[in-house]
Amino acid sequence: MRGYLADCDIQAPASLAEALAVLAREPGVWTPMAGGTDLMVVYNAGRLQATRFLDLSRLADLRGIREDTTSLSFGALTTYTDLRDCRAVHQHFPNLVKSARVTGALAIQNRGTLGGNIANASPAADTPPSLLAYGAELELISPRGLRRVAYDRFHQGYKRLDLAADELVARIIVPKPTGRGFHYFRKVGTRQAQAIAKVCLAAYARIQEGVVAELRIGLGSVAPAPVRARNAEALIIGKPLAALPVEAAREALLDEISPIDDIRATAHYRKVVTGNLLGQMLRELANG
Numbered sequence: 001m002r003g004y005l006a007d008c009d010i011q012a013p014a015s016l017a018e019a020l021a022v023l024a025r026e027p028g029v030w031t032p033m034a035g036g037t038d039l040m041v042v043y044n045a046g047r048l049q050a051t052r053f054l055d056l057s058r059l060a061d062l063r064g065i066r067e068d069t070t071s072l073s074f075g076a077l078t079t080y081t082d083l084r085d086c087r088a089v090h091q092h093f094p095n096l097v098k099s100a101r102v103t104g105a106l107a108i109q110n111r112g113t114l115g116g117n118i119a120n121a122s123p124a125a126d127t128p129p130s131l132l133a134y135g136a137e138l139e140l141i142s143p144r145g146l147r148r149v150a151y152d153r154f155h156q157g158y159k160r161l162d163l164a165a166d167e168l169v170a171r172i173i174v175p176k177p178t179g180r181g182f183h184y185f186r187k188v189g190t191r192q193a194q195a196i197a198k199v200c201l202a203a204y205a206r207i208q209e210g211v212v213a214e215l216r217i218g219l220g221s222v223a224p225a226p227v228r229a230r231n232a233e234a235l236i237i238g239k240p241l242a243a244l245p246v247e248a249a250r251e252a253l254l255d256e257i258s259p260i261d262d263i264r265a266t267a268h269y270r271k272v273v274t275g276n277l278l279g280q281m282l283r284e285l286a287n288g
């Protein structure tokens, strides 16, 4: 049966302290709601049990993009439009701009948030591969205080997060790349726009004197959660650009993913495309 909004209880606290107090009083009872672009779809389809929503939209502490010398810190309520409009994001994190551009269309980009994309925990979401590639960290807040976790440890399985019932994602902190960087992002869907990813691969590499000094590869839609391709990364790091072990890395990558057949693509298709994207990324890396 479709959700009926009149049956819902919505609280819209004006301060973070007030929001945390609501969560502390009844942990697990109140579902945080940011832009509502994921929640309202499942609610409308009658697939959401929750009827009590904690509207985060008035929480100024969860807004804004802050820059310091070493990092950018994104409030969880940062929208895709905010990402697209921010010069520092274009300068330091072009993959995040690309992720934002291919997420839904303008209405979703105006309303959907980075925190919501992360906490919704879809394996097919578009910003997680870029956040993994850039080595992001999350700041989680609860009545017990702030805690910082590496984003690549936050997803613990399908829709399972290192997030307690009384915690909110407060900020997403992304270290600024240093030195000569290489950025790659590619989402493969049925169409160029308004499509959920069949495969998504984002990578960041730092090159030093012709050698790959640092590499992180983030993948979407090929496992129960967004994942790093750690074995493939390990094979490439330390190698000269002129002699990258592309085939060995491809084999390692295919061994560490576990795609499924679903309405969008088969597991076989996803494996072939993931291997091809890795090959394309490494060719572009080698060619400077």
Ligand SMILES: Cc1cc2nc3c(=O)[nH]c(=O)nc-3n(C[C@H](O)[C@H](O)[C@H](O)COP(=O)(O)OP(=O)(O)OC[C@H]3O[C@@H](n4cnc5c(N)ncnc54)[C@H](O)[C@@H]3O)c2cc1C
Pocket (backbone or CB within 6 Å): 031, 032, 033, 034, 035, 036, 037, 038, 039, 040, 041, 056, 076, 077, 102, 103, 104, 105, 108, 111, 112, 113, 114, 115, 116, 117, 118, 119, 120, 124, 125, 126, 127, 167, 168, 169, 170, 194, 195, 196, 197
């Ligand atoms: C037409 C359409 C197209 C879309 N296209 C794409 C696409 O191409 N790529 C893509 O990745 N997604 C897409 N989405 C999904 C969605 O828009 C994004 O995932 C969006 O970023 C969700 O953010 P939100 O603020 O709307 O989250 P909400 O719907 O408000 O919340 C989503 C989940 O996150 C939790 N949550 C939100 N904020 C916090 C917080 N600060 N702390 C703790 N938990 C929190 C909520 O409780 C809920 O479980 C699409 C959705 C629609 C309707």
